[in-house]
Amino acid sequence: MRLAGREAGYGRGMEDRLAKRLRDVPPTIFTVMSSLAVRTGAVNLGQGFPDQEGPPSVIESAVTALRGGRNQYAPGPGVPELREAVARHQQKYYGIDLDPADQVVVTAGATEAIAAAVLGLVDPGDEVAVIEPYYDSYLATIAMAGGVRRAVRTRRTDDGFRLDLDSLRDGVTDRTKVLLVNTPHNPTGMVLDEAERAAVAEVAVRHDVVVVVDEVYEHLVYDGRQHVPLSTLPGMAERTVSISSAGKTFSFTGWKVGWVTGPAGLVANVMAAKQWLTFTNAAPLQPAVAHALEHEMGYVEGLAAQLQDKRDLLCAGLAELELDPVRPEGTYFVLSDVSRFGWADGMEFCQALPERAGVVAIPAQAFYDDVDTGRHLVRWAFCKETAVLEQALSQLRGADLER
Ligand SMILES: *Cc1c(COP(=O)(O)O)cnc(C)c1O
Numbered sequence: 001m002r003l004a005g006r007e008a009g010y011g012r013g014m015e016d017r018l019a020k021r022l023r024d025v026p027p028t029i030f031t032v033m034s035s036l037a038v039r040t041g042a043v044n045l046g047q048g049f050p051d052q053e054g055p056p057s058v059i060e061s062a063v064t065a066l067r068g069g070r071n072q073y074a075p076g077p078g079v080p081e082l083r084e085a086v087a088r089h090q091q092k093y094y095g096i097d098l099d100p101a102d103q104v105v106v107t108a109g110a111t112e113a114i115a116a117a118v119l120g121l122v123d124p125g126d127e128v129a130v131i132e133p134y135y136d137s138y139l140a141t142i143a144m145a146g147g148v149r150r151a152v153r154t155r156r157t158d159d160g161f162r163l164d165l166d167s168l169r170d171g172v173t174d175r176t177k178v179l180l181v182n183t184p185h186n187p188t189g190m191v192l193d194e195a196e197r198a199a200v201a202e203v204a205v206r207h208d209v210v211v212v213v214d215e216v217y218e219h220l221v222y223d224g225r226q227h228v229p230l231s232t233l234p235g236m237a238e239r240t241v242s243i244s245s246a247g248k249t250f251s252f253t254g255w256k257v258g259w260v261t262g263p264a265g266l267v268a269n270v271m272a273a274k275q276w277l278t279f280t281n282a283a284p285l286q287p288a289v290a291h292a293l294e295h296e297m298g299y300v301e302g303l304a305a306q307l308q309d310k311r312d313l314l315c316a317g318l319a320e321l322e323l324d325p326v327r328p329e330g331t332y333f334v335l336s337d338v339s340r341f342g343w344a345d346g347m348e349f350c351q352a353l354p355e356r357a358g359v360v361a362i363p364a365q366a367f368y369d370d371v372d373t374g375r376h377l378v379r380w381a382f383c384k385e386t387a388v389l390e391q392a393l394s395q396l397r398g399a400d401l402e403r
Pocket of ligand 1: 108112135186216244247248258
């Protein structure tokens with residue numbers, strides 16, 4: 001699959017000049033599948049970007065900043081009003097006290113925050129434990145830092161996907177430098193429950209590990225659930241780097257404005273790497289994101305309620321088609337098992353789907369070290385207009401899905 005990805009995408013023939021640390025890293029599956037969607041005109045339930053805009057007042061705030069002379073470099077750690085807004089957000093939702101002067105850094109999306117955290121904390125040969133299936137930038141970032149990846153497994157249960165606690169205890173040892181956690185979790189939709197959070201904190205404290213938590217879906221949780229930051233557990237505040245972003249929260253994925261929060265010492269480690277990656281980004285968008293955090297959290301509540309309905313629509317449709325969805329607790333995504341129709345390989349299914357049904361989905365095996373574990377799983381995004389989801393389902397209903 002890794003090679004297949006590269007053959008299907010850009011970069012053919014550059015193999016011999018590519019730096020060794022990137023040779024095992026395929027081009028992101030999203031590029032491959034989104035170009036397939038464009039080429040075939042299929043409905044794209046692959047890449048997780050919303051097809052509705054975020055709040056108009058936030059766009060107006062960006063326009064004001066663009067017209068108001070805020071077009072030169074922002075300070076390296078971010079504009080003060082955004083750092084202050086992030087600190088107030090953490091206090092208001094989670095009771096976390098942060099000094100915006102040295103405990104908050106604005107980044108080019110969560111993606112840069114993750115890269116800066118790993119590059120700032122991991123030496124070549126250090127072990128980095130990561131929950132499998134993982135968001136694909138984790139793999140690339142760990143490889144660029146020269147880290148050694150250890151997968152912590154998840155299991156499908158009657159209660160959705162759950163963290164495999166034995167695998168967590170095996171994967172996190174005294175050799176582990178960083179444990180990279182994502183909750184709410186893409187692509188499984190799992191939101192770590194109380195026992196899982198306690199187990200993560202226990203191994204992290206026992207082995208003195210830094211925990212980097214990707215919380216970009218913190219507000220997109222369903223059925224009355226609450227996201228609980230790992231940094232609020234006993235012993236965790238001093239070892240946790242938390243990452244979030246305006247992309248998923250406010251439906252501005254193209255803005256790439258994210259942030260890192262945590263204890264000043266760890267945030268300084270992240271900043272040490274971040275200043276040499278982008279130094280700073282999106283100066284006129286940063287005040288607009290501050291405005292969003294201060295004034296548009298009502299939008300986010302509405303968004304979560306709408307997404308819950310869309311999740312239900314897509315899950316019901318996939319279940320009716322016997323595509324065996326696992327109901328997610330949060331995020332934009334649902335995983336489904338396509339083996340029912342003879343597709344042992346979700347990659348093959350996803351490659352056939354645009355032609356069979358005019359729909360694009362993502363093979364989840366791209367997010368597994370152990371490709372066999374995820375081979376039969378396919379990820380569908382439901383952050384799309386209801387009419388788009390209905391269209392996709394109706395095309396799937398009309399298609400021959402037998403292998
Ligand atoms: C979308 C996503 C990101 C990337 O966030 P940006 O702010 O767009 O860089 C990071 N982690 C996960 C789990 C995501 O789904």
